[in-house]
Amino acid sequence: MGRRRKGDAVSGWINLDKPYDLTSTHAVSRVRRVFNAQKAGHAGTLDPLATGVLPIALGEATKTVPFLMDADKTYRFTIAWGRTTATFDREGAVLAESDARPTPEQVEAILPRFVGEISQVPPAYSAIKVAGERAYDLARAGETVELEPRMVVIHEARVVAAPDADHVVLEIECGKGTYVRALVRDIAETLGACGHVSELRRTRVGAFTEDSAVTLESLEDFGHKARQSEALLPVETALDDIPALAVTQEDAFRLKQGRSIVLVPRQVEAVKARLKPGSRTVSAMSDGTMVALCEMRAGRLEPSRVFHLEKSGDHTDVDYGRT
Secondary structure, eight states, rough: OOOOOOOBBBBBEEEEEETTTOOOHHHHHHHHHHHBSSOOEEEEEOTTOOOEEEEEEGGGGGHHHHHHHTTTTEEEEEEEETTTTTTSSSOEEEEEOOOOOOOHHHHHHHGGGSSHHHHOOOSSSSSOEEEEHHHHHHOOOOOOOOOOOOEEEEEEEHHHHHHHEEEEEEEEEEOOOOOHHHHHHHHHHHOOOEEEEEEEEEETTTTTEEEGOOOOOHHHHOOHHHHGGGGOOGGGGGGSSSSSEEHHHHHHHHHTTOOEEEOOOHHHHHTTTTTTTOOOOEEETTTTEEEEEEEEEEEEEEEEOOOOOOEEEEEEEEEOOOO
């Protein structure tokens, strides 16, 4: 028999408003301590100097992290003109300086070049691995880091404010893998200016938005589990674009055993109408509780990830008594 994990069997998502100057890993550790959770992870790293939405998965919710990693994101950031730094943010060593101060209208005019599927070279100071080492570790050690360009998608880009001649504030909606610091580098180069990111905030990851995000301080001040659970979102929150299908208790039992179930024609048609193009993934629900993530093939649901959850009061607990 396997050794029981330390901590409480709590499952769900925390929509954390990550504070400035804290790594994503440390943020996860602090949230995990608040809930005394057995297992935790996050969906999408935020730089220490960035703030905003950092979805943190506890317990069974960690099984849905890959789906949220693929979700679209929204960023709001400030470009400070005049200096280019090694890290393309305000903490890096200054590499170049310029008196050029592009106007908001000039920035707006070139933004269409950066919308759609574009090729982007990630910054050397990034978590990408090069020969088994993190690029930022190599860069900090003084090595020259050359990263291959990759295709990313930016759905929208717009200027939202211009506090003064030295700063302009932009907002973008983008797909996974987009580096704001690289975008700012490329915008500045296109305009013949020097610039870097002086502020960066993520305002949305999939269904998680800054309007409903909670701070670490509020979580740590709650003090007892009843109030902490108010901030805990259901496991399926990360699956907002995946169609849900209600199944019987008998079918739920089969899925939890790793066995497939047969759908009737009307169920197949209803699911097909809601599937994203190229996707077969369906979430099976029983009595309002997540049972499994499944692939629909030839009129059957085949479980790919099984969840052992039970409703308990107003929050969801993991049920380790069943297999």
